[in-house]
Amino acid sequence: MCAANSEELLKREEITLENLLQGNRDFVTKTLEEDPDYFQKLSAGQKPPVLWIGCSDSRVPADKITNTMPGDIFVTRNIANVVTHSDMSMLSVLDYSVNILKIKHIIVCGHYGCGGVAAAHGNQQVGLIDNWLRNIKDVYRLNQTEVDALPENKKVDRLVELNAIHSAMNVMSTSIVQNAWANGQELSVHAWVYSLETGLINDLKFSYSKADDMDPMFKMDI
Numbered sequence: 001m002c003a004a005n006s007e008e009l010l011k012r013e014e015i016t017l018e019n020l021l022q023g024n025r026d027f028v029t030k031t032l033e034e035d036p037d038y039f040q041k042l043s044a045g046q047k048p049p050v051l052w053i054g055c056s057d058s059r060v061p062a063d064k065i066t067n068t069m070p071g072d073i074f075v076t077r078n079i080a081n082v083v084t085h086s087d088m089s090m091l092s093v094l095d096y097s098v099n100i101l102k103i104k105h106i107i108v109c110g111h112y113g114c115g116g117v118a119a120a121h122g123n124q125q126v127g128l129i130d131n132w133l134r135n136i137k138d139v140y141r142l143n144q145t146e147v148d149a150l151p152e153n154k155k156v157d158r159l160v161e162l163n164a165i166h167s168a169m170n171v172m173s174t175s176i177v178q179n180a181w182a183n184g185q186e187l188s189v190h191a192w193v194y195s196l197e198t199g200l201i202n203d204l205k206f207s208y209s210k211a212d213d214m215d216p217m218f219k220m221d222i
């Protein structure tokens with residue numbers, strides 16, 4: 001989990017709206033000092049090569065942890081980076097990024113220490129979110145033998161990895177991705193996990209760029 005001390009956390013809790021607006025003005029000043037045409041260029045349009053599907057956790061901002069710039073990554077985030085086929089927001093982001101932006105990579109990035117995955121691993125009732133996290137219970141159920149055999153401190157970490165892979169598989173099994181592949185579009189799907197403790201991303205080596213290798217059960221006739 002995050003190693004920030006209590007003094008640091010307290011300081012963050014004191015962030016006000018004025019802090020945020022001042023921060024924005026500072027950002028503009030600093031950015032224009034480095035490149036006077038920055039906003040003019042960025043406002044002309046976007047052509048990001050990557051779609052990032054991540055967790056809403058405030059400590060896992062896609063551009064910051066990949067050292068990229070605005071305009072580089074198209075992003076959608078939800079609690080525990082869940083991908084379901086009935087999430088209209090997710091499907092819309094996927095459709096727009098694949099068919100309009102023509103992104104080349106889709107990265108599902110989970111993170112160790114994910115509270116959503118930890119809650120799904122346990123049985124404590126949290127609230128309405130239990131219904132969302134129920135999707136991760138299915139990942140646990142499908143891999144229960146493997147997860148339960150691990151030492152206690154490794155179980156949630158492994159479930160985080162399996163959840164990222166499961167979400168990536170759900171991306172691949174959409175008609176959106178499979179039609180893109182059938183049309184010869186260059187597109188690959190990956191599963192990664194970020195470590196809050198080291199700041200490093202663990203590439204789970206789950207990577208697909210065509211439908212041929214995927215589970216035949218989910219491969220559509222096109």
Ligand code: ZN
Nearest residue numbers: 055057114115
């Ligand atoms: Zn999380």
